Amino acid sequence: MANELARGMAWGTGMETRVAGAPESTMFHPVGMSPSGLAPEVLASRYRELLKERLDGGEGHAEELAALAEEWARRDPLAVEQVDGIIARAEAPFREEMGTASTAEDRWRVEVVLLEARTLFMEACLRGRERRLRDLADKWRQIEDFPDTLAAVVDPGTLARAGLERLKGLLGLRKAALLELDRNGHLVPVAGDTDGLEEPLRLSGEASGVFLGKRKALYADELRESCAWEPGKGWGGDAVLVPLTVRKRVIGALLLGTLTGDGWEEQAYLELETAEAFAERLAVALENARLHEREQRKIRETLALLEMARVVGSTLDLEEILRRVVEMMVDVCPVTMCLAYLAEGNAFRPRAWAGFIEELAGELERRGDLTLEDLGAEAKRALEEGRAVTRPVEELGGLLPGDVLAEHGVSEALLQPLRAKGRTVGFLALFHAGLPSEEEAWEEERLAEAAAAQASLAVENASLYADIERSYFSTVQALAKAIEVKDPYTRGHSERVTTYALMIAEAMGLDERERQKLKYAATLHDIGKIGIAGRVLNKPGSLTEEEYTHVKTHPLLGDSIVEPVEFLQEPRPIILHHHERYDGNGYPDGLRGEDIPLCARILSVADAFEAMRSDRPYRKALPLEEARRELVRNAGSQFDPRVVEVFLGILDRHGGDPIPREEGGEGLAGGGGPAVARGEAGGAREAGGMGR
Numbered sequence: 001m002a003n004e005l006a007r008g009m010a011w012g013t014g015m016e017t018r019v020a021g022a023p024e025s026t027m028f029h030p031v032g033m034s035p036s037g038l039a040p041e042v043l044a045s046r047y048r049e050l051l052k053e054r055l056d057g058g059e060g061h062a063e064e065l066a067a068l069a070e071e072w073a074r075r076d077p078l079a080v081e082q083v084d085g086i087i088a089r090a091e092a093p094f095r096e097e098m099g100t101a102s103t104a105e106d107r108w109r110v111e112v113v114l115l116e117a118r119t120l121f122m123e124a125c126l127r128g129r130e131r132r133l134r135d136l137a138d139k140w141r142q143i144e145d146f147p148d149t150l151a152a153v154v155d156p157g158t159l160a161r162a163g164l165e166r167l168k169g170l171l172g173l174r175k176a177a178l179l180e181l182d183r184n185g186h187l188v189p190v191a192g193d194t195d196g197l198e199e200p201l202r203l204s205g206e207a208s209g210v211f212l213g214k215r216k217a218l219y220a221d222e223l224r225e226s227c228a229w230e231p232g233k234g235w236g237g238d239a240v241l242v243p244l245t246v247r248k249r250v251i252g253a254l255l256l257g258t259l260t261g262d263g264w265e266e267q268a269y270l271e272l273e274t275a276e277a278f279a280e281r282l283a284v285a286l287e288n289a290r291l292h293e294r295e296q297r298k299i300r301e302t303l304a305l306l307e308m309a310r311v312v313g314s315t316l317d318l319e320e321i322l323r324r325v326v327e328m329m330v331d332v333c334p335v336t337m338c339l340a341y342l343a344e345g346n347a348f349r350p351r352a353w354a355g356f357i358e359e360l361a362g363e364l365e366r367r368g369d370l371t372l373e374d375l376g377a378e379a380k381r382a383l384e385e386g387r388a389v390t391r392p393v394e395e396l397g398g399l400l401p402g403d404v405l406a407e408h409g410v411s412e413a414l415l416q417p418l419r420a421k422g423r424t425v426g427f428l429a430l431f432h433a434g435l436p437s438e439e440e441a442w443e444e445e446r447l448a449e450a451a452a453a454q455a456s457l458a459v460e461n462a463s464l465y466a467d468i469e470r471s472y473f474s475t476v477q478a479l480a481k482a483i484e485v486k487d488p489y490t491r492g493h494s495e496r497v498t499t500y501a502l503m504i505a506e507a508m509g510l511d512e513r514e515r516q517k518l519k520y521a522a523t524l525h526d527i528g529k530i531g532i533a534g535r536v537l538n539k540p541g542s543l544t545e546e547e548y549t550h551v552k553t554h555p556l557l558g559d560s561i562v563e564p565v566e567f568l569q570e571p572r573p574i575i576l577h578h579h580e581r582y583d584g585n586g587y588p589d590g591l592r593g594e595d596i597p598l599c600a601r602i603l604s605v606a607d608a609f610e611a612m613r614s615d616r617p618y619r620k621a622l623p624l625e626e627a628r629r630e631l632v633r634n635a636g637s638q639f640d641p642r643v644v645e646v647f648l649g650i651l652d653r654h655g656g657d658p659i660p661r662e663e664g665g666e667g668l669a670g671g672g673g674p675a676v677a678r679g680e681a682g683g684a685r686e687a688g689g690m691g692r
């Protein structure tokens with residue numbers, strides 16, 4: 001009885017505090033009716049009034065009673081059990097009266113009035129109950145259909161938003177939010193109305209057991225007590241937290257704000273059941289979407305790893321590989337920022353990063369190198385031992401400022417060592433906003449390990465390659481020296497030609513491999529002169545036709561000298577064609593324009609310029625301006641004009657010759673006349689006396 005009274009009171013309270021303009025819920029708002037009329041004793045009293053009016057010969061307010069009864073039963077279908085009690089209470093005084101009635105006719109008249117009213121009242125109650133059950137059945141049908149209607153939605157975020165909207169519509173909720181259970185057992189708001197929910201809900205005490213263990217809903221009072229959540233900003237004091245469960249495991253929660261009328265505890269237990277049924281389906285749909293997403297992620301991961309293996313196999317460019325590694329981690333993992341450090345002596349230097357906001361990227365560059373000590377004792381030990389480790393950002397202040405990271409929601413970082421030859425040669429650091437779920441964390445570690453293995457391999461390859469390259473190149477330099485002994489005027493020539501050629505190659509954007517090829521070819525381009533008689537090479541005057549023909553064999557000779565050397569196969573065509581002319585009048589093959597390998601065209605400009613800028617037995621070095629003019633004059637005939645243009649740009653940027661020379665200022669003074677004329681013996685004029 002007290003409870004029933006309380007319900008009546010609660011209804012009244014609900015009406016008075018209802019937000020103006022809030023959508024009407026037909027379930028809770030009997031329009032034009034006194035809400036207090038819904039307490040059972042009020043119903044009984046109105047019922048009694050009706051009986052009295054009818055027994056007094058009037059019609060009575062039958063329709064009003066029927067409407068009240070119908071609404072009462074609709075609001076609380078299970079309360080129909082109380083119908084007999086209400087009828088008995090209403091009829092009691094009249095039955096008493098009937099007992100004292102004098103005639104059978106009087107008794108019969110009372111009996112008829114009571115029976116008519118009872119029929120009216122019961123019919124109204126049944127109508128109300130039926131309306132409510134139909135309404136619920138309709139909602140349940142919609143709930144049952146929910147997974148089907150969203151079958152095509154595979155993105156968990158979209159699904160969550162659609163689910164919340166559907167539930168708000170179904171139940172007439174003001175607010176609803178979806179929260180995800182993280183691995184610390186905190187409920188993190190992820191979708192829906194998350195205002196007023198800035199912090200995760202951290203359940204504790206008994207409520208935690210009820211919610212997570214027994215998977216039962218919690219009410220606002222329990223939330224207030226358990227995790228100090230004060231429902232504000234329109235959530236209302238009677239919000240309810242419904243668990244999202246999959247296979248008896250809580251994966252999250254729906255926080256449902258006030259119905260646009262009553263509180264949850266008072267009248268809406270059926271709505272709560274509806275919400276729970278909905279939550280069950282939503283949880284399954286979400287789980288399926290997540291499984292789908294996880295599968296997609298696995299596919300992406302596998303593809304990314306394959307791609308990385310391909311990159312490691314196809315380039316020796318360590319920077320490029322590290323860049324791909326960090327980009328992959330940010331693309332494939334839920335990681336927001338990733339950076340790669342490599343050992344540089346006793347320190348570690350940031351070499352590649354991805355996903356960084358400007359502020360932090362700037363900080364990285366500003367800080368530069370660090371030592372493992374800067375990462376704290378635990379991280380240092382783990383990295384030295386080659387173990388991955390996750391540390392809170394406060395400990396990693398040496399890496400990046402913990403307070404800035406915390407501002408961006410980053411609380412911890414995974415450090416994954418890069419190992420080569422049994423040593424830690426670097427590490428990857430992975431950060432992300434918010435805590436990953438246990439499973440995400442596991443996947444991230446696994447992928448980081450695979451990425452680190454590839455990066456480690458690349459570091460090892462690069463260092464092996466650097467060793468081999470060093471030894472190859474010293475062999476090549478020794479070979480080049482051999483020709484300089486024979487032709488003292490060319491001392492340092494190939495080294496300087498190499499410097500110019502590589503500057504042009506870089507300015508033209510040639511990749512590492514092409515530049516490497518060019519470096520070898522430039523160093524060795526005149527190796528064939530070993531086979532040319534010293535007296536011809538060092539002849540101060542003009543060459544005879546025969547001598548010039550002899551000199552012109554040096555590219556072919558050079559090619560045949562390097563032919564048996566495995567690692568010089570790629571530079572061979574450049575050596576062979578470094579005397580071809582852009583107009584097709586060069587040698588040995590008379591190749592023209594783009595048919596001449598680009599590196600050979602570059603080498604040709606570098607070679608001519610270096611020769612012009614050096615003393616020769618037959619002339620003095622040309623001043624810079626003179627050499628420049630020769631290049632311009634011969635662009636398009638002897639030289640590729642594009643290469644000349646690039647080289648002139650380099651000279652401009654350097655404000656002169658990039659290799660410092662003594663500027664004699666004597667111009668063309670000296671032995672054999674204009675340098676450019678030296679080639680004429682062989683036919684076409686060559687800048688720089690390249691006939692030699």
Ligand SMILES: [Fe+2]
Nearest residue numbers: 525526578692
């Ligand atoms: Fe040459």
